[in-house]
Amino acid sequence: xxxxxxxxxxxxxxxxxxxxxxxxxxxxxxxxxxxxxxxxxxxxxxxxxxxxxxxxxxxxxxxxxxxxxxxxxxxxxxxxxxxxxxxxxxxxxxxxxxxxxxxxxxxxxxxxxxxxxxxxxxxxxxxxxxxxxxxxxxxxxxxxxxxxxxxxxxxxxxxxxxxxxxxxxxxxxxxxxxxxxxxxxxxxxxxxxxxxxxxxxxxxxxxxxxxxxxxxxxxxxxxxxxxxxxxxxxxxxxxxxxxxxxxxxxxxxxxxxxxxxxxxxxxxxxxxxxxxxxxxxxxxxxxxxxxxxxxxxxxxxxxxxxxxxxxxxxxxxxxxxxxxxxxxxxxxxxxxxxxxxxxxxxxxxxxxxxxxxxxxxxxxxxxxxxxxxxxxxxxxxxxxxxxxxxxxxxxxxxxxxxxxxxxxxxxxxxxxxxxxxxxxxxxxxxxxxxxxxxxxxxxxxxxxxxxxxxxxxxxxxxxxxxxxxxxxxxxxxxxxxxx
Ligand code: BES
Ligand code: MN
Ligand code: ZN
Numbered sequence: 131x132x133x134x135x136x137x138x139x140x141x142x143x144x145x146x147x148x149x150x151x152x153x154x155x156x157x158x159x160x161x162x163x164x165x166x167x168x169x170x171x172x173x174x175x176x177x178x179x180x181x182x183x184x185x186x187x188x189x190x191x192x193x194x195x196x197x198x199x200x201x202x203x204x205x206x207x208x209x210x211x212x213x214x215x216x217x218x219x220x221x222x223x224x225x226x227x228x229x230x231x232x233x234x235x236x237x238x239x240x241x242x243x244x245x246x247x248x249x250x251x252x253x254x255x256x257x258x259x260x261x262x263x264x265x266x267x268x269x270x271x272x273x274x275x276x277x278x279x280x281x282x283x284x285x286x287x288x289x290x291x292x293x294x295x296x297x298x299x300x301x302x303x304x305x306x307x308x309x310x311x312x313x314x315x316x317x318x319x320x321x322x323x324x325x326x327x328x329x330x331x332x333x334x335x336x337x338x339x340x341x342x343x344x345x346x347x348x349x350x351x352x353x354x355x356x357x358x359x360x361x362x363x364x365x366x367x368x369x370x371x372x373x374x375x376x377x378x379x380x381x382x383x384x385x386x387x388x389x390x391x392x393x394x395x396x397x398x399x400x401x402x403x404x405x406x407x408x409x410x411x412x413x414x415x416x417x418x419x420x421x422x423x424x425x426x427x428x429x430x431x432x433x434x435x436x437x438x439x440x441x442x443x444x445x446x447x448x449x450x451x452x453x454x455x456x457x458x459x460x461x462x463x464x465x466x467x468x469x470x471x472x473x474x475x476x477x478x479x480x481x482x483x484x485x486x487x488x489x490x491x492x493x494x495x496x497x498x499x500x501x502x503x504x505x506x507x508x509x510x511x512x513x514x515x516x517x518x519x520x521x522x523x524x525x526x527x528x529x530x531x532x533x534x535x536x537x538x539x540x541x542x543x544x545x546x547x548x549x550x551x552x553x554x555x556x557x558x559x560x561x562x563x564x565x566x567x568x569x570x571x572x573x574x575x576x577x578x579x580x581x582x583x584x585x586x587x588x589x590x591x592x593x594x595x596x597x598x599x600x601x602x603x604x605x606x607x608x609x610x611x612x613x
Contacts, residue, residue: 131255133248133286136231136275138162142191144275145227148218150200150235153179158233160277165195173197181210182217182589192231196221198589206237208246209523213590215250220590223257223269231275241285244276246523248289249296249601250590256297258304258594291415292604296597298322298411299404303582303595307383307400312358312431315380315403319360319410319429326417333359338470345449346430346470349463352387352440353433359474360406360429362413364607366422373423373610375480376413376603377471379464379487380406380431387434387460388442401595402464404582405487406431412603421608428475430467434460446544450474451566454544462548464489465562472566472573484515484606485563486576486599492555493529494580501527502581502598505560506574507567515574515602518609522601526576530554535561576602 138161141147149158149169157169168189176185176197183199198218201210215232222230232251236243251274259266302310302318316332323330335357338347343359350357360380367373381402385391391399406429413427441447445457447466450473455466464487475483484506493503504519504526506512512528519526535557538550546565550558560575567573581598584591 131252131271132273133281134273134275135281136277138277140275141165141231141277144192144229144231146194146196146222146225146230147192148196148198148215148230148232150214150233151179151197152200152203154202158235161233169195169197182213184217184221184589186221194225194227200235203237206235207523208238208242208521209525211235211238211243211246212250212253212523215247216254216590219251219254219271222271224267226270228270229273229275230271231277234276234278236278240278240280241282244278244281244285245289247276248286249293252290252293253296253591256300258592260304288419291418292601295411295415295604296600298414299407299597299600300595302407303401303404305400307433310382310400310403311355312380312382312433313356315382315406315429315431316358316360319362322410322414323362326414328413328417329363331361333361341474342448342450343470343474344447345455346432346467348441348445348447348457349434349466350432352437353435354437355382355433357432360410360431362410362427364413364416364425366420367424371424371479371481372426373482374607375426375428375475375478375483376409377468377475377483377485378405378407378409378427378429379403379468379489380429381434381463381467382431384434384461384463385436387463388436388440389459389461390436391461398583401583402488403431404578404595405485408486408597408600408603412600412607415604416607419604419608421611423607423610425607426475426478426480428471430471432467434463449566453546453565456541456544456547458547459549462559465548465559468563469566472563476568476571481570482572482610483567484574484576484603486578486603488579488582489577490556490559490579493577496529496556497527497580499580499584501525503527503529503556503577504574505529505531505557505577507531507564508572511572512574515606518605519602522605524599524602526602529560530557531560531564536564539565
């Protein structure tokens with residue numbers, strides 16, 4: 131898909147013009163007068179102006195005008211701008227138009243506005259119906275004219291890299307567990323690494339055992355699918371060590387293990403590898419954007435099943451950190467795999483580590499559908515991640531992680547237990563991870579179990595995987611330049 135600068139007069143020759151309409155503003159200035167009059171008329175007739183609400187008007191030049199509710203002018207954020215573009219393009223899914231134009235509101239600055247718009251367009255090009263016997267037609271859009279004062283090349287490149295990374299994570303999360311096994315995810319990582327120039331290593335069970343990753347392997351032992359640990363490296367500066375490590379939970383299917391889950395909704399546990407898909411996708415963008423920093427990514431891939439060799443509640447394992455873990459609940463497996471990934475990243479020389487995981491149902495209860503939980507230490511680093519997430523167009527919310535929660539994960543017979551009281555489950559999980567973070571290491575944990583999958587269609591996105599957090603990971607990688 132090509133993105134180019136388009137003069138207002140040229141929009142008449144496109145198949146569709148996408149126009150954001152603010153509830154407290156009229157047709158965008160700069161468009162030809164007759165077109166503005168049409169837009170005003172259609173907007174008025176359409177009424178509501180609901181945020182991301184779409185109204186399509188059929189005419190001649192251009193053939194279609196797609197109005198998208200953009201909310202109040204002052205409330206515009208990068209996230210909204212991305213969703214506005216996505217809602218407009220999504221409305222053209224079956225329209226067979228090849229050339230479109232998008233009016234870009236530049237109030238957040240030209241470069242961020244272009245980037246968010248490009249992201250939104252790419253976001254809307256992905257669809258979840260990958261296994262129809264009669265394949266869905268691919269979207270026809272090949273040229274996107276951006277109606278703006280300028281179209282900075284770097285902003286387009288960032289928007290494309292980020293959009294592709296988010297769609298990568300969504301595609302892998304959407305695939306069923308029989309077709310996206312740990313080995314399949316590792317193959318996807320290898321393919322991405324080859325295409326973008328990342329260094330990629332895939333560790334098998336034997337290598338993980340030699341490293342002492344018995345906490346990770348305790349989850350894998352109930353499944354016939356061999357586990358995989360994917361390591362991706364971007365070296366953007368001279369010298370050793372890593373300025374940032376990304377660690378992703380990659381449970382390709384979470385049945386709960388012996389502490390088996392109820393049947394209702396269990397099929398969605400195919401997406402319990404979203405964290406892994408997110409760090410792999412983000413590394414693809416890192417490779418394309420080449421920040422002058424060393425970035426490491428670790429994806430821990432396994433199924434959580436209840437085979438004859440599966441972990442039993444009460445079993446004890448020694449993690450790579452040396453800390454011992456009593457497995458109270460085999461369904462609290464994410465934290466078991468993550469602690470070994472976090473330790474591996476620190477042993478590789480990362481002093482700044484960010485993990486991302488569909489970790490707890492509790493985060494969904496706490497924050498609802500539209501925010502992901504942010505934990506970590508020290509506070510200054512958490513604040514930095516939060517600020518970056520806002521600019522990147524994600525919605526994180528800071529959650530408590532204090533000594534009371536750390537006390538709760540103490541085991542009666544080992545160092546740690548993987549489940550504690552019923553309340554504050556997301557903070558308890560974070561406290562468990564915290565136990566393997568070494569002194570002086572900056573760490574953030576993103577619990578995306580609230581946001582990774584949407585149960586309903588939204589104007590900007592079909593129901594299914596959403597790819598939260600990927601943008602923040604990329605922004606982080608770009609922000610740690612030079613250490
Ligand atoms: N993968 C789940 C968390 C999850 C639940 C993600 C729903 C997305 C939607 C995780 O492995 C899990 O099962 N967590 C348990 C922890 C509990 C046993 C301490 C949970 O949240 O119930
Ligand atoms: Mn689980
Ligand atoms: Zn899980």
